[in-house]
Amino acid sequence: xxxxxxxxxxxxxxxxxxxxxxILFYFGLLFAIILAFILLIGMYGMPFTDFTGxxxxxxxxxxxxxxxxxxxxxxxxxxxxxxxxxxxxxxANSSILNTYINRLLLLQEKxxxxxxxxxxxxxxxxxxxxxxxxxxxxxxxxxSYEVYDKIQIADAKMGRIIASTHDExxxxxxxxxxxxxKALHPANSEIFCIDKDxxxxxxxxxxxxxxxxxxxxxxxxxxxxxxxxxxxxxNPLLNTKIKNSTTSETFLVNEEGKLLTALKYPLKNNSVGxxxxxxITLPFVINAAMxxxxxxxxxxxxxxxxxxxxxxxxxxxxxxxxxxxxxxxxEIFAVMNKDKITFxxxxxxxxxxxxxxxxxxxxxxxxxxxxxxxxxxxIKEGNWxxxxxxxxxxxxxxxxxxxxxxxxxxxxxHESLEKQVTLRTKELQETNDRLTKEIEDRKKSEDxxxxxxxxxxxxxDLAYICDTNGNILFLNKAFEKMxxxxxxxxxxxxxxxxxxxxxxxxxxxxxxxxxxGKHLQREVTFKDTGIxxxxxxxxxxxxxxxxxxxxxVARDITSRKASERERNKLTKELEMKNEELERFTYTVSHxxxxxxxxxxxxxxxxxxxxxxxxxxxxxxxIKRIHSAANKMERLLEELxxxxxxxxxVNKHExxxxxxxxxxxxxxxxxxxxxxxxxxLFPQNLPLVYVDRIRFSEVMQNLIENAMKYRGNQTKxxxxxxxxxxxxxxxxxxxxxxxxxxxRYHDKVFGLFERLDKSTDGTGIGLTIAKRIIEIHxxxxxxxxxxxxxxxxxxxxxxxxxxxxxxxxx
Amino acid sequence: xxxxxxxxxxxxxxxxxDNADHAELVLxxxxxxxxxxxxxHVSDGEEALDYLYQKNSFSDPMKSPRPHLILLDLRLPKIDxxxxxxxxxxxxxxxxxxxxxxxxxxxxxDTEKAYKHYVNxxxxxxxxxxxxxxxxxxLGFYWLGWNHHPW
Numbered sequence: 001x002x003x004x005x006x007x008x009x010x011x012x013x014x015x016x017x018x019x020x021x022x023i024l025f026y027f028g029l030l031f032a033i034i035l036a037f038i039l040l041i042g043m044y045g046m047p048f049t050d051f052t053g054x055x056x057x058x059x060x061x062x063x064x065x066x067x068x069x070x071x072x073x074x075x076x077x078x079x080x081x082x083x084x085x086x087x088x089x090x091x092a093n094s095s096i097l098n099t100y101i102n103r104l105l106l107l108q109e110k111x112x113x114x115x116x117x118x119x120x121x122x123x124x125x126x127x128x129x130x131x132x133x134x135x136x137x138x139x140x141x142x143x144s145y146e147v148y149d150k151i152q153i154a155d156a157k158m159g160r161i162i163a164s165t166h167d168e169x170x171x172x173x174x175x176x177x178x179x180x181x182k183a184l185h186p187a188n189s190e191i192f193c194i195d196k197d198x199x200x201x202x203x204x205x206x207x208x209x210x211x212x213x214x215x216x217x218x219x220x221x222x223x224x225x226x227x228x229x230x231x232x233x234x235n236p237l238l239n240t241k242i243k244n245s246t247t248s249e250t251f252l253v254n255e256e257g258k259l260l261t262a263l264k265y266p267l268k269n270n271s272v273g274x275x276x277x278x279x280i281t282l283p284f285v286i287n288a289a290m291x292x293x294x295x296x297x298x299x300x301x302x303x304x305x306x307x308x309x310x311x312x313x314x315x316x317x318x319x320x321x322x323x324x325x326x327x328x329x330x331e332i333f334a335v336m337n338k339d340k341i342t343f344x345x346x347x348x349x350x351x352x353x354x355x356x357x358x359x360x361x362x363x364x365x366x367x368x369x370x371x372x373x374x375x376x377x378x379i380k381e382g383n384w385x386x387x388x389x390x391x392x393x394x395x396x397x398x399x400x401x402x403x404x405x406x407x408x409x410x411x412x413x414h415e416s417l418e419k420q421v422t423l424r425t426k427e428l429q430e431t432n433d434r435l436t437k438e439i440e441d442r443k444k445s446e447d448x449x450x451x452x453x454x455x456x457x458x459x460x461d462l463a464y465i466c467d468t469n470g471n472i473l474f475l476n477k478a479f480e481k482m483x484x485x486x487x488x489x490x491x492x493x494x495x496x497x498x499x500x501x502x503x504x505x506x507x508x509x510x511x512x513x514x515x516x517g518k519h520l521q522r523e524v525t526f527k528d529t530g531i532x533x534x535x536x537x538x539x540x541x542x543x544x545x546x547x548x549x550x551x552x553v554a555r556d557i558t559s560r561k562a563s564e565r566e567r568n569k570l571t572k573e574l575e576m577k578n579e580e581l582e583r584f585t586y587t588v589s590h591x592x593x594x595x596x597x598x599x600x601x602x603x604x605x606x607x608x609x610x611x612x613x614x615x616x617x618x619x620x621x622i623k624r625i626h627s628a629a630n631k632m633e634r635l636l637e638e639l640x641x642x643x644x645x646x647x648x649v650n651k652h653e654x655x656x657x658x659x660x661x662x663x664x665x666x667x668x669x670x671x672x673x674x675x676x677x678x679x680l681f682p683q684n685l686p687l688v689y690v691d692r693i694r695f696s697e698v699m700q701n702l703i704e705n706a707m708k709y710r711g712n713q714t715k716x717x718x719x720x721x722x723x724x725x726x727x728x729x730x731x732x733x734x735x736x737x738x739x740x741x742x743r744y745h746d747k748v749f750g751l752f753e754r755l756d757k758s759t760d761g762t763g764i765g766l767t768i769a770k771r772i773i774e775i776h777x778x779x780x781x782x783x784x785x786x787x788x789x790x791x792x793x794x795x796x797x798x799x800x801x802x803x804x805x806x807x808x809x
Numbered sequence: 810x811x812x813x814x815x816x817x818x819x820x821x822x823x824x825x826x827d828n829a830d831h832a833e834l835v836l837x838x839x840x841x842x843x844x845x846x847x848x849x850h851v852s853d854g855e856e857a858l859d860y861l862y863q864k865n866s867f868s869d870p871m872k873s874p875r876p877h878l879i880l881l882d883l884r885l886p887k888i889d890x891x892x893x894x895x896x897x898x899x900x901x902x903x904x905x906x907x908x909x910x911x912x913x914x915x916x917x918x919d920t921e922k923a924y925k926h927y928v929n930x931x932x933x934x935x936x937x938x939x940x941x942x943x944x945x946x947x948l949g950f951y952w953l954g955w956n957h958h959p960w
Contacts, residue, residue: 604938
């Protein structure tokens with residue numbers, strides 16, 4: 001149900017918004033609007049142009065007509081008014097009549113004021129000959145014009161009718177009526193006004209004028225009052241009729257809007273407009289009465305729309321009438337209404353035709369599109385073989401062809417895409433299969449690895465396997481031995497926590513390098529345990545040559561390293577000794593050769609001198625030979641002594657440095673006393689563990705040197721001291737003698753080196769001292785700021801027996 | 810050899826030798842063969858440099874004229890012969906003076922070192938007296954006779 005209604009609403013929607021419907025709708029609308037415009041412009045005119053349209057033209061013509069009529073009627077009315085005024089003037093200005101009136105007035109005054117019987121007095125007047133005359137005269141006027149009801153003469157002073165065409169009027173008081181009051185106004189001449197007849201209170205149109213026989217006479221004796229028959233007014237109006245018009249009407253109002261002529265139609269409240277009584281207060285009517293003229297499109301007293309022309313008729317300086325000529329619009333535009341219907345019919349039929357045409361156009365336009373959309377829908381449903389009909393001409397055909405080629409391309413693309421998708425799906429499947437297999441293989445190989453790993457358990461070195469993600473796959477039992485932790489707890493975990501920060505760098509380098517296919521080897525020192533391990537890494541491949549991890553062995557090389565270090569130290573020492581030996585040999589050969597050369601040379605001279613008989617020279621020659629031989633003997637002895645130091649070692653024992661120093665001083669005491677040398681040494685010198693005899697030789701040599709090289713020092717001081725240091729005892733012998741230039745500090749310990757040839761000796765003493773100290777595992781050196789700055793010899797001796805100093809059996 | 814002598818130009822040798830006996834041997838040999846008319850003898854390296862730079866006890870130029878030849882022993886107290894050689898050869902105003910090493914040592918390292926520091930000749934004192942005399946003779950003839958000096 002819902003579906004159906006849905007499809008129905010869809011169809012409805014489709015229908016409403018289809019191109020066809022839209023074209024129909026919009027074209028129809030457009031046509032209707034254009035038609036309406038043309039019609040409206042035709043009827044009502046073009047805005048902003050002079051073309052006023054049918055309505056305008058009609059209106060203009062009608063206005064012209066109305067104007068013309070109004071003008072005509074105005075002319076006639078004015079003439080009528082002038083005639084009436086002339087009548088009044090003729091009467092008022094008649095000198096004969098005035099003479100009679102004056103006489104009558106005098107008579108009447110006499111009678112009226114002196115006769116107490118007022119009622120009778122008017123009768124008296126009527127019988128007067130003057131009155132008779134006046135009445136005859138007035139009647140004559142009335143009969144000659146036939147448009148006046150009555151003609152009366154009123155006493156200007158009293159306001160009483162003194163003469164009339166009708167006797168019953170005599171004596172009537174008109175002093176309070178407009179026509180009387182206004183007529184007496186000096187500015188006014190003839191007066192038209194609507195007022196009441198004092199006899200019967202009926203409204204009437206009065207024409208009044210003051211009697212003024214002489215222009216400059218200020219005394220106005222009487223007023224002529226003429227009762228105008230208002231029907232007479234219609235005559236000038238009736239004469240012209242608007243052709244074929246049923247609603248045209250003319251009426252006249254005074255300045256108060258009171259009707260002067262009858263109306264054609266009843267008023268709004270359905271009452272008949274009474275002449276002289278009903279008021280019409282429409283603005284244009286009042287305006288006309290007040291002095292304006294013109295035409296207007298307006299509503300009349302019935303509320304009907306009319307066209308009207310209005311005119312002003314000036315009666316007196318302060319009063320006038322309004323003339324209205326009007327015609328109903330309904331009559332004027334009746335013809336137009338007929339035309340309207342015709343236009344409507346034409347419009348509707350035109351629109352209908354337009355609909356038919358646009359529908360045809362829409363069909364032609366939408367048909368190929370519909371066709372194309374049908375084709376497209378079918379293609380959408382999967383029917384790729386269908387194509388659009390290309391037999392359409394023009395753009396539709398082109399569109400169909402383009403559509404077809406587009407479909408061709410899409411089909412092609414679609415097919416290739418499908419092919420690609422199939423291909424890619426297949427590839428994906430393959431990749432998936434391969435990956436699955438790889439994962440399985442990996443798992444298998446990992447299992448295998450673990451199995452192989454078991455083989456390593458019996459190896460004393462640490463063996464390990466890591467995967468490509470830095471996780472430990474296997475560690476052998478040696479790991480437990482090395483670290484005390486179970487290897488299994490690290491399986492599947494990263495190797496990084498096994499190293500400290502510094503070593504981790506090396507481990508990562510090693511690992512990443514191996515993953516790049518290198519065989520690497522690095523040493524890692526574990527600071528906490530002091531263990532040094534040598535890591536050897538290799539990349540690990542599976543059967544397919546795929547890199548699956550890193551395999552390696554770590555060997556504890558701590559002890560090997562230690563022995564290596566030891567060996568290096570020994571080698572270096574040996575090298576030093578060799579060098580020393582070489583130097584020694586060279587020195588010995590040089591220094592032994594030296595006296596030999598002297599001996600041989602002077603023997604040669606001796607021979608010569610003997611031949612020449614130079615006895616003086618002979619003695620010198622022999623002396624030189626002798627001393628050279630002696631020197632050679634001494635050198636040989638000392639060399640022997642030096643060689644003995646290394647070979648023959650006495651028992652090492654704890655020796656008091658103090659007592660030993662005293663013994664040495666005893667040996668040298670004779671020299672000290674002679675030289676006035678001051679000796680300083682503290683009482684609590686420590687114990688040293690040495691070869692007593694040799695060590696006393698060192699002390700003796702150093703103290704002797706200090707004495708020997710005291711130079712010109714007047715207060716020679718020799719200070720002996722010792723202090724315990726962490727591993728040995730540091731001893732020193734300090735003097736304030738000639739000192740040694742820093743550049744000779746090493747040289748003085750060399751074999752047969754002598755800085756000062758003037759003193760006695762071969763230059764072996766310090767060499768021997770150095771040798772002895774070295775045999776004891778100590779070191780000897782000197783400090784001196786330079787010549788004549790004194791000199792301090794330092795040497796270290798062991799506190800207890802050590803490597804070289806153990807007593808030998 | 811006698812041209813200079815005729816001209817009255819003294820030929821000067823600086824002998825650097827610590828061993829007084831050896832110095833006497835050299836001097837006597839030269840005297841016997843009238844090789845040089847002036848030999849200055851210093852007994853260690855320091856003295857040798859003082860002489861050449863005319864410092865300390867040799868500050869008087871008359872006592873330390875520039876030599877035409879330096880005979881230098883290698884084993885000297887204080888400043889070693891090689892050090893003296895190095896000093897001479899790196900000093901602009903001294904490096905042109907011919908230096909001949911005269912030593913008892915025939916050790917190879919010494920020879921090499923000496924030549925490395927631009928020594929002009931390296932001689933080993935023969936133990937045999939006649940050979941020693943011959944060497945001194947030849948030395949005198951060569952360096953003071955045949956050899957042309959740069960100044």
